[in-house]
Amino acid sequence: xxxxxxxxxxxxxxxxxxxAFWCDPISGHATLYWYRQILGQGPELLVQFQDESVVDDSxxxxxxxxxxxxxxxxxxxxxxxxxxxxxxxxxxxxxxxTFYEQYFGPGTRLTVT
Amino acid sequence: AQSVTQLDSQVPVFxxxxxxxxxxxxxxxxxxxxxxVQYPNQGLQxxxxxxxxxxxxxxxxxxxxxxxxxxxxxxxxxxxVHISDTAEYFCALFSGGYNKLxxxxxxxxxxxx
Numbered sequence: 001x002x003x004x005x006x007x008x009x010x011x012x013x014x015x016x017x018x019x020a021f022w023c024d025p026i027s028g029h030a031t032l033y034w035y036r037q038i039l040g041q042g043p044e045l046l047v048q049f050q051d052e053s054v055v056d057d058s059x060x061x062x063x064x065x066x067x068x069x070x071x072x073x074x075x076x077x078x079x080x081x082x083x084x085x086x087x088x089x090x091x092x093x094x095x096x097x098t099f100y101e102q103y104f105g106p107g108t109r110l111t112v113t
Numbered sequence: 114a115q116s117v118t119q120l121d122s123q124v125p126v127f128x129x130x131x132x133x134x135x136x137x138x139x140x141x142x143x144x145x146x147x148x149x150v151q152y153p154n155q156g157l158q159x160x161x162x163x164x165x166x167x168x169x170x171x172x173x174x175x176x177x178x179x180x181x182x183x184x185x186x187x188x189x190x191x192x193x194v195h196i197s198d199t200a201e202y203f204c205a206l207f208s209g210g211y212n213k214l215x216x217x218x219x220x221x222x223x224x225x226x
Contacts, residue, residue: 006156041218041219042117042203042219043203043214044216045213056213091157098212099207099209102214104157106154107154107156
């Protein structure tokens with residue numbers, strides 16, 4: 001069964017450092033999502049791509065976060081500089097389209113010290 | 114505005130007992146409703162979904178949920194739980210107006226022997 005891949009699974013970084021996460025969606029899925037899940041809360045959408053275009057980044061802290069999906073396949077989420085409050089699980093999901101079921105990857109757990 | 118409220122942050126239950134996890138939602142437009150399960154340090158897995166039609170929805174692992182439009186609820190039930198059901202459960206809604214999944218804060222189900 002096809003799955004969404006994410007790496008790394010765990011990342012520890014010091015504040016003010018840069019960090020990047022990678023996501024490879026299920027083959028053929030045009031829509032890709034990045035979510036942030038703070039401990040004890042539900043996931044919150046950071047950014048949504050349709051192919052290589054951003055369709056929603058209203059909750060992305062653009063002063064320090066960036067996301068790209070250059071060829072409309074895999075995607076990278078970057079934080080620079082990282083802050084203590086960025087410690088969270090970062091989940092990637094993909095779907096065939098906006099109105100289709102989302103499939104989630106295993107996530108990257110970020111700890112900022 | 115749209116929102117999802119999960120009424121219990123934690124639900125302890127003994128093995129083989131029935132369980133109900135409560136979810137209420139708020140939306141001014143018609144919605145699709147979902148329940149996801151998250152095991153420790155893993156991504157989210159879809160348990161079941163309500164799109165339209167029968168208000169009683171059956172999902173994986175013996176779970177079911179009932180959509181109640183008048184009470185704006187979508188409670189999750191299982192008649193007999195197992196130790197392996199111990200996990201975090203998230204209720205979520207999707208509406209065409211906002212085109213994004215909105216998650217509740219989650220309910221931690223702890224099954225004790």
